């Protein structure tokens with residue numbers, strides 16, 4: 164059970180806070196030297212903060228005495244000089260302390276923030292595909308959770324060192340000084356604090372639910388925005404700008420309502436706290452004046468106690484802010500550490516390094532269900548012969564891409580075994596296994612950057628000549644030369660077909676013994692398809708190739724064809740054999756042939 168799951172079960176404030184502290188500790192620990200320095204400065208600062216009230220007390224009492232002496236001005240000058248010197252020196256000390264505190268506090272914040280962000284990135288990269296397939300973890304949701312989490316945590320760290328700690332240590336020392344001056348005055352100040360804490364805690368408790376809701380709304384809003392940007396062509400072509408705008412507006416209104424509720428509650432509690440604080444000031448004044456009139460202390464004590472009480476009550480007046488920040492951190496950190504501590508999502512691999520791979524796959528009784536519960540493969544058993552080309556055929560949703568996902572070890576079968584060269588896929592070290600696999604999809608991701616860098620992604624240490632050669636093999640080179648900036652052109656500006664060729668060039672550069680092609684020529688024009696087919700035919704030699712394609716020419720050439728239907732393997736064999744069986748393959752083949760209008764084509768070619 165992760166810390167966060169525990170937090171959800173025992174959803175009490177202090178337990179959540181403890182969990183937050185535990186989670187944050189490893190990130191703060193590396194800076195313990197700096198933290199120790201900041202704490203020392205804080206302690207010195209807290210003592211320095213009591214100097215002024217004590218001096219004021221001393222000054223007023225001495226002035227009162229001087230007034231009773233014959234030559235008060237002459238005697239008073241010395242006192243004035245000493246007091247001014249101490250006050251100025253104290254102020255200089257304070258400035259130095261605050262500078263050090265702020266500087267170290269900021270430094271700790273920046274460093275912890277960058278460590279948290281990097282950790283999130285590093286962790287995400289280790290997670291299984293199934294983690295990203297979960298609806299909660301889609302782009303936008305995940306992004307908001309991580310960004311908000313880091314933001315709120317670093318704000319908490321910063322404020323802890325800049326606000327919370329100095330204020331509270333000042334408060335504790337001021338309280339000790341008050342007790343030292345008079346026990347009843349100290350007690351009076353002490354009594355106010357728990358009341359204030361209680362009210363602040365109630366406020367935090369009331370606000371927590373709304374803040375949680377707000378977090379969900381923010382994630383949805385972010386996701387919605389990203390969706391709009393991604394699907395702007397579809398939105399415009401269906402003239403759905405208004406509908407999309409309304410969806411966002413509804414969410415915006417929900418958020419607005421939520422934020423107003425939060426503010427309303429905050430104002431009610433703020434007023435209550437302010438009143439309680441004022442009661443404290445009044446009580447301190449009454450008690451001190453009584454003690455002064457009673458002759459138990461000098462008149463300077465009135466001013467001193469007010470100033471000391473201000474030192475005690477300063478953190479109290481900040482308490483709501485601190486609670487807000489801690490709450491924010493608790494809410495957003497919850498989601499953040501959920502992402503970070505998801506040990507179950509970490510992709511585990513075996514110890515065997517895939518070397519000199521021959522490329523023979525055995526799939527035995529494999530079942531697979533996606534995280535959303537969709538069963539995509541049922542009891543699939545097949546062999547992918549090494550150095551042969553296998554085509555996977557089936558209607559949409561039959562499970563073809565899913566099978567490739569399992570062969571790449573992106574997902575783990577529910578049960579059943581997949582072996583490569585006689586070794587279970589599970590036992591291979593993931594990176595080394597995937598180094599031996601080249602994957603070209605129907606729609607391939609193009610990274611932000613130049614055409615050159617996008618091809619280079621296939622082999623980061625490739626030479627310039629190797630990149631150009633791969634580009635030539637993918638029939639991309641000539642087209643790149645026509646671009647205004649050649650290989651330095653932003654790859655995202657290329658057409659779908661050109662981007663597809665980048666993916667194929669990457670494959671040539673990677674040069675792996677196993678190749679999976681998931682509709683590799685789907686977005687290419689006829690000439691490019693023919694070119695790429697020739698290139699792929701050349702690269703197929705001596706490699707294990709699995710091709711998913713709706714293109715008959717690519718299917719009929721395969722050595723073996725496996726036919727999937729609704730997640731079941733229904734037929735296997737050569738094109739000729741499967742055609743003769745007159746089953747699912749024949750049905751798909753005939754339909755594809757009919758869609759090509761072969762009769763008309765043959766007539767045309769004959770003429």
Ligand SMILES: Nc1ncnc2c1ncn2[C@@H]1O[C@H](COP(=O)(O)OP(=O)(O)OP(=O)(O)O)[C@@H](O)[C@H]1O
Nearest residue numbers: 296533535537539558559560561562563564565566
């Ligand atoms: N990430 C996912 N999460 C949940 N279900 C999925 C996911 N990917 C695919 N599926 C479902 O699994 C089933 C098989 O999908 P798959 O992509 O393997 O089909 P396919 O045969 O490759 O189809 P197509 O030819 O349309 O690409 C489908 O019903 C699909 O809806």
